């Protein structure tokens with residue numbers, strides 16, 4: 001008989017969208033994207049242990065903002081995997097949360113991918129990569145990327161991934177805002193701001209993909225683009241001051257991370273990243289500042 005582990009822990013990274021090209025609204029309510037993801041070194045840890053029934057606990061400074069019930073994306077991941085394999089999801093999922101909540105850094109998606117990989121190992125379900133990716137896509141558009149990490153182009157609603165090569169380490173500073181922004185609201189605001197204007201098909205930028213491949217931070221900075229940024233700024237005008245503070249502090253480029261309200265600053269090197277972080281922290285335009293690098297590995301057993 002195969003011995004099952006008594007507990008499994010998986011570490012999963014946050015993401016920043018280095019390009020987020022958004023098409024018009026689809027009949028199903030989603031938007032077609034050219035979504036260039038880069039995983040970065042802020043992590044949630046998801047631990048699973050056998051239990052009488054599905055139970056979820058969350059630790060960390062922002063744990064209070066995360067649902068600790070069946071609506072948690074990690075709980076939904078466990079239920080989805082169990083259902084496919086004729087199992088009951090009798091598991092206690094504990095999340096140690098370090099990724100900003102509702103911040104445009106895919107923290108919920110990270111927890112879902114982490115719970116899936118952890119439960120697969122705990123239960124010995126032996127799901128293939130393809131099956132795990134299919135469950136991820138059912139749970140949310142960003143969940144497949146949380147599983148694979150690194151850098152990837154997401155097409156469709158972001159779930160159809162092509163891995164991208166990266167040629168080096170990029171240095172990032174993230175300014176975490178007070179409170180979150182709702183992703184569907186930001187997409188709706190994007191549509192509202194566009195009005196009747198024709199929306200081109202979203203296309204990935206060849207220059208941006210080349211900058212990732214060669215590890216050229218200056219070239220990457222010149223290509224960073226986020227079609228949701230005007231919408232995030234419209235809903236949260238105070239983000240303009242954060243973006244300006246980071247740019248003035250010497251960041252190569254500043255942009256909103258995904259749907260926001262976290263703002264992301266690409267720096268030339270580690271030293272410059274720490275300098276930018278110091279200025280941002282003193283600027284009074286954000287709640288906290290984090291310094292990290294990308295690419296980072298996807299969901300990994302620890």
Ligand SMILES: C[C@@](CO)(OP(=O)(O)O)[C@H](O)COP(=O)(O)OP(=O)(O)OC[C@H]1O[C@@H](n2ccc(N)nc2=O)[C@H](O)[C@@H]1O
Pocket residue numbers: 017020029030031032033035103104105106107109139140141142143156157158183184187257258259260
């Ligand atoms: C904007 C992005 C950029 O990577 O991430 P965040 O910044 O929120 O982390 C993603 O597109 C968010 O992906 P995710 O958070 O997984 O969204 P989902 O759960 O799939 O969808 C939530 C809602 O967002 C909108 N949505 C999402 C993806 C997409 N391609 N088009 C959309 O219009 C829809 O209103 C949908 O009902």
Ligand SMILES: Nc1ncnc2c1ncn2[C@@H]1O[C@H](COP(=O)(O)OP(=O)(O)O)[C@@H](O)[C@H]1O
Pocket residue numbers: 065066067071072073074095100101102103104105106107108109111112180181183259260
């Ligand atoms: N495990 C989870 N971690 C964080 N948020 C979760 C989780 N499960 C469900 N949510 C809900 O999803 C919403 C989006 O959170 P999150 O994924 O952190 O942000 P974003 O979509 O901006 O990247 C939150 O408001 C929260 O209520």
